[in-house]
Amino acid sequence: MLDTFSMVKEISVMEQRYQAVLAVIADGRGVGEVAAQFGVSRQSVHAWLRRYEDHGLEGLADRSHKPQSMPHQMPAHVEAAVLELRREHRAWGPRRLVYELLKRGVVPVPSETGVYRAVKRAGLFEPGGRRRRKDTWKRYKCCVAMPLRHLSSVESHRGCETVANLGYR
Numbered sequence: 001m002l003d004t005f006s007m008v009k010e011i012s013v014m015e016q017r018y019q020a021v022l023a024v025i026a027d028g029r030g031v032g033e034v035a036a037q038f039g040v041s042r043q044s045v046h047a048w049l050r051r052y053e054d055h056g057l058e059g060l061a062d063r064s065h066k067p068q069s070m071p072h073q074m075p076a077h078v079e080a081a082v083l084e085l086r087r088e089h090r091a092w093g094p095r096r097l098v099y100e101l102l103k104r105g106v107v108p109v110p111s112e113t114g115v116y117r118a119v120k121r122a123g124l125f126e127p128g129g130r131r132r133r134k135d136t137w138k139r140y141k142c143c144v145a146m147p148l149r150h151l152s153s154v155e156s157h158r159g160c161e162t163v164a165n166l167g168y169r
Helices: 013-025 031-038 042-060 076-088 094-104 112-121 148-153
Strands: none
Touching (some): 076 094, 076 112
16 A cells, blocks of 8 residues: 555755745745645745745745844954964963953953853863862851841840941941
């Protein structure tokens, strides 16, 4: 027994678009009807018609989704300066790199986030562990809540630690 799905001929996206355009132009069918048949929006069919009229069959091919311009992209000479500084000084982070670019007169000066992204994109960033405070550091805590204005008079209140005079009276 033959499989019905093996008999169906697969056609490319460009051919489907061409069939939709022909259905509207040659057969005189409505755009909404053709859109419903092909499972797309009316706007898509109108776009295909416009592209077919402007560019012919090549206009129905898939196009790149890449934006034509990126106005906030870091200029190439600035990114090269950032990466050069980072290669020379591996310990410098984004904040220091921005400071050094500012000192050297590089225009436009990128943001710290932009520098971080450029360094990371180039693979020059090794994520290190976060600094943790020492275990010997102890936070002042008191077993009884009291207003700050009374802290200067506290010395040994119910077993709490002594607090330096904070200038409140």
